[in-house]
Amino acid sequence: xTHFAPILAALRRHRLATALIALEIALACAVLCNACFLxxxxxxxxxxxxxxxxxxxxxxxxGCDGCKGTDLNARVTTALRAVPGVQSVAVVNAVPxxxxxxxxxVTLDHEHYIAVPHFYxxxxxxxxxxxxxxxxxxxxxxxxxxxxxNWLPKNTSVWVTRAFAERLWPGQDPLGKEFWSDTYxxxxxxxxxxxxxxxxxxxxGDSAGEWSVFxxxxxxxxLHGVYVLRASPAxxxxxxxxxxxxxxxxxxxxxxxxxxxxxxxxxxxDYFRQTRIMVGMLAGVIVALLxxxxxxIVGLASFWVQQRRKQIGIRRAIGATRSDILRYFQAENFLxxxxxxxxxxxxxxxxxxxxxxFYEVPRLPVYYLPVGALALWGLGQLAVLAPAMxxxxxxxxxxxxxx
Amino acid sequence: xxxxxxxLAFHSLRRNQVLTALMVLAxxxxxxxxxxxxxxxxxxxxxxxxxxxxxxxxxxxxxxxxGKDANEPLDMLDYRTAVDLWSARRADRQxxxxxxxxxxxxxxxxxxxxxxTMLSATTDFFSMFNVPFRYGGPWSEQxxxxxxxxxxxxxxxxxxxxxxxxSVGRTLRLRDSDVRIVGVLKPWRPSPQFYAVRGxxxxxxxxxDFYTRPEDVITPFFTGLxxxxxxxxxxTCWQMPERPGHLQNxxxxxxxxxxxxxxxxxxxxxxxYVADYAAQxxxxxRFTHAGNTRLRDLMGxxxxxxxxxxxxxxxAWLAVAFLGICLVNMVGLLLAKFLRRSGEIGLRRxxxxxxxxxxxxxxxxxxxxxLIGGAxxxxxxxxxxxxxxxQPVAYADLARLDVPMFxxxxxxxxxxxLLAGMLPAVRACRVVPAWQLKTL
Numbered sequence: 015x016t017h018f019a020p021i022l023a024a025l026r027r028h029r030l031a032t033a034l035i036a037l038e039i040a041l042a043c044a045v046l047c048n049a050c051f052l053x054x055x056x057x058x059x060x061x062x063x064x065x066x067x068x069x070x071x072x073x074x075x076x077g078c079d080g081c082k083g084t085d086l087n088a089r090v091t092t093a094l095r096a097v098p099g100v101q102s103v104a105v106v107n108a109v110p111x112x113x114x115x116x117x118x119x120v121t122l123d124h125e126h127y128i129a130v131p132h133f134y135x136x137x138x139x140x141x142x143x144x145x146x147x148x149x150x151x152x153x154x155x156x157x158x159x160x161x162x163x164n165w166l167p168k169n170t171s172v173w174v175t176r177a178f179a180e181r182l183w184p185g186q187d188p189l190g191k192e193f194w195s196d197t198y199x200x201x202x203x204x205x206x207x208x209x210x211x212x213x214x215x216x217x218x219g220d221s222a223g224e225w226s227v228f229x230x231x232x233x234x235x236x237l238h239g240v241y242v243l244r245a246s247p248a249x250x251x252x253x254x255x256x257x258x259x260x261x262x263x264x265x266x267x268x269x270x271x272x273x274x275x276x277x278x279x280x281x282x283x284d285y286f287r288q289t290r291i292m293v294g295m296l297a298g299v300i301v302a303l304l305x306x307x308x309x310x311i312v313g314l315a316s317f318w319v320q321q322r323r324k325q326i327g328i329r330r331a332i333g334a335t336r337s338d339i340l341r342y343f344q345a346e347n348f349l350x351x352x353x354x355x356x357x358x359x360x361x362x363x364x365x366x367x368x369x370x371x372f373y374e375v376p377r378l379p380v381y382y383l384p385v386g387a388l389a390l391w392g393l394g395q396l397a398v399l400a401p402a403m404x405x406x407x408x409x410x411x412x413x414x415x416x417x
Numbered sequence: 418x419x420x421x422x423x424x425l426a427f428h429s430l431r432r433n434q435v436l437t438a439l440m441v442l443a444x445x446x447x448x449x450x451x452x453x454x455x456x457x458x459x460x461x462x463x464x465x466x467x468x469x470x471x472x473x474x475x476x477x478x479x480x481x482x483x484g485k486d487a488n489e490p491l492d493m494l495d496y497r498t499a500v501d502l503w504s505a506r507r508a509d510r511q512x513x514x515x516x517x518x519x520x521x522x523x524x525x526x527x528x529x530x531x532x533x534t535m536l537s538a539t540t541d542f543f544s545m546f547n548v549p550f551r552y553g554g555p556w557s558e559q560x561x562x563x564x565x566x567x568x569x570x571x572x573x574x575x576x577x578x579x580x581x582x583x584s585v586g587r588t589l590r591l592r593d594s595d596v597r598i599v600g601v602l603k604p605w606r607p608s609p610q611f612y613a614v615r616g617x618x619x620x621x622x623x624x625x626d627f628y629t630r631p632e633d634v635i636t637p638f639f640t641g642l643x644x645x646x647x648x649x650x651x652x653t654c655w656q657m658p659e660r661p662g663h664l665q666n667x668x669x670x671x672x673x674x675x676x677x678x679x680x681x682x683x684x685x686x687x688x689x690y691v692a693d694y695a696a697q698x699x700x701x702x703r704f705t706h707a708g709n710t711r712l713r714d715l716m717g718x719x720x721x722x723x724x725x726x727x728x729x730x731x732x733a734w735l736a737v738a739f740l741g742i743c744l745v746n747m748v749g750l751l752l753a754k755f756l757r758r759s760g761e762i763g764l765r766r767x768x769x770x771x772x773x774x775x776x777x778x779x780x781x782x783x784x785x786x787x788l789i790g791g792a793x794x795x796x797x798x799x800x801x802x803x804x805x806x807x808q809p810v811a812y813a814d815l816a817r818l819d820v821p822m823f824x825x826x827x828x829x830x831x832x833x834x835l836l837a838g839m840l841p842a843v844r845a846c847r848v849v850p851a852w853q854l855k856t857l
Contacts, residue, residue, distance in 0.1 A: 030844065034749040041742045049735070077532045079520050079592060079648065164661050196657050215621075236661075269520055269532050287809055288625075292728055299735055302446060303742060309439050310746035317753030373622065373727055 039354025065208030067145030093264035151204030327412030444790025447743030449797025486708030537641025617722025763853025783838025791830025
């Protein structure tokens with residue numbers, strides 16, 4: 015790589031074309047880095063941990079207007095337990111990726127509302143059926159389950175997620191701590207590693223989306239109609255089919271909410287459909303972008319090779335080897351791409367700033383740049399290879415011809 | 418002369434088919450991507466009530482005792498405020514609007530009961546929002562006052578239940594009440610579903626649900642409250658309601674009021690009236706503050722709610738950036754293509770062609786590439802919109818190419834390629850004839 019000076023001199027005579035390729039590389043760098051960054055953000059969303067045993071769970075949701083909750087629960091849970099393959103059934107108000115049941119603001123001092131978590135509630139057996147993992151504190155005792163007044167019991171012992179505890183009491187042990195929502199009082203007796211709200215990333219809570227509370231409630235008028243059932247993953251689809259029929263038969267006056275009465279993996283796939291489309295689209299943009307950039311390089315490099323046939327011939331005639339010619343074009347491409355990347359760094363951060371301003375995208379980590387630069391250098395070398403080989407195969411005898 | 422240039426352009430495009438294909442591809446893909454996304458933006462950000470929207474207003478007062486004059490008021494009204502403002506009849510037309518989930522029994526049509534969303538509104542809703550009727554018509558003001566058991570249904574539901582026949586006079590069962598059909602709508606698909614837009618600033622950009630179809634059943638406002646009592650959802654409450662779902666006296670906001678005000682004087686008067694109402698309520702001790710009343714017009718309200726989903730906007734920006742890169746790429750390829758023919762240009766110039774003639778010739782060639790690229794881009798746009806129609810989003814059925822966007826596809830393709838061709842064409846017409854002829 016000792017021949018940069020003559021290359022630069024040659025490029026100076028093709029300022030426009032050089033600038034065009036560099037500009038294309040710069041734009042590609044900006045879009046590439048930011049699109050990759052967006053993809054990573056969306057993928058992180060796709061892999062959010064729900065905190066429940068998704069693959070073994072299914073939901074039955076009944077709309078029953080004017081039903082007696084206790085009576086409905088009794089009939090439906092009995093019918094569901096009778097379905098072969100069902101391991102357990104519990105009354106809950108929601109599960110991750112289904113319709114959300116209740117966000118409410120909470121306060122530590124009765125005055126300042128500091129966070130809006132999702133309140134899950136469930137009857138006896140719900141914790142076990144869902145497979146909630148407790149990392150601290152103790153299990154719910156039978157006396158923890160009380161009858162709700164409108165919403166929840168007035169004084170409830172709850173489990174909270176680690177993320178939510180960290181929001182309320184940073185760096186402290188949350189066990190035994192209290193919080194309020196309106197006139198409802200909560201005491202933390204357990205901490206869960208994970209429990210995503212039903213609509214993770216849906217505008218409530220932080221971007222990790224793990225502000226959840228689980229409250230034990232005696233099923234009844236304020237907790238009925240939504241049932242989680244557990245079965246082995248292999249049997250789940252059949253169990254769900256039979257459970258739908260059983261629930262409908264046990265409560266003919268209720269309306270089965272079909273879009274919600276699905277397995278949790280199905281609900282999850284549905285919930286993230288938009289996200290997956292977005293990832294697909296971003297990936298498509300990246301591929302198309304790289305392709306277009308590569309084709310542009312091939313086009314211009316071919317033109318240069320053709321334009322310089324005579325000079326190449328002369329160089330070959332006075333002793334340059336084929337690999338010298340090949341190197342020349344590769345080094346030239348490397349220089350142009352490097353220039354493009356330098357401009358691209360500015361554009362990349364500019365674009366990132368715009369995205370941060372309008373789309374709540376976090377700041378682009380710096381390591382995206384070297385990776386993006388490597389990709390573009392590689393792309394440039396790959397694209398220039400064919401024209402450079404054609405250049406290297408120009409015979410020295412061309413020098414002696416007049417055309 | 419133009420014909421001759423076109424001839425030359427065709428000739429030149431045929432001579433180097435790979436390069437031509439590359440350029441057409443670049444334009445087509447760039448145009449296809451950007452026109453698909455721009456069409457969606459165009460469809461989602463249009464005026465849902467063209468010609469009327471500037472006369473439609475959405476009053477807001479702040480009933481929240483914890484609110485402050487410096488804050489934005491809540492997005493909806495409490496029951497008492499809404500009914501007070503409505504019954505004062507200070508606007509040319511006014512409609513109370515609320516939605517709720519209701520069980521729809523259609524025993525007559527032999528279908529199992531379903532849960533559906535019911536819209537309850539006062540009768541001005543139909544005239545104010547230009548809602549088109551196929552059979553029958555809206556209910557009367559007396560029906561509003563008498564809480565008559567009547568209903569208007571959409572064309573969709575009429576097709577489903579009655580095969581599109583005139584079903585006026587037949588009955589539906591909403592929860593436990595029989596309601597008589599008095600009107601059937603023509604297909605009506607406002608974009609967005611503007612009368613139900615609120616809370617957009619809390620949606621985190623995920624606003625695609627603002628584009629759902631109108632509700633299948635529409636009842637008089639007070640009829641709806643009676644029929645479906647206990648099933649109403651609050652927008653927000655500052656205290657728990659005593660009886661969930663029954664919000665008439667609850668410390669909650671959950672009702673929307675729309676007003677039509679036909680001239681500027683009326684708008685000013687109404688604005689004053691709303692402010693006075695809040696001040697009077699504060700004096701009476703019902704409100705804690707009265708300084709942050711609002712009266713936004715329809716487009717202002719949609720704007721404030723940021724109705725255009727943010728991923729749609731992001732996709733549009735990405736696609737336009739992509740088109741930009743395709744164009745830079747095309748500039749490079751055109752430069753290569755034109756300058757490769759330097760000898761030919763030199764010859765033409767030596768034989769008397771002016772610079773303008775050479776320039777025009779190459780611009781015609783660029784334009785031709787744009788036209789062909791636009792045709793392929795149009796096909797790609799159709800494919801892209803088809804793809805969007807397959808997606809499970811609320812606005813999927815809206816994604817169709819209308820005439821202005823069709824025209825724009827070709828204009829953009831030709832415009833873009835002319836722009837891209839400008840620089841190479843300038844370069845080409847600056848070729849020095851003597852220099853080129855010497856090398857021939």
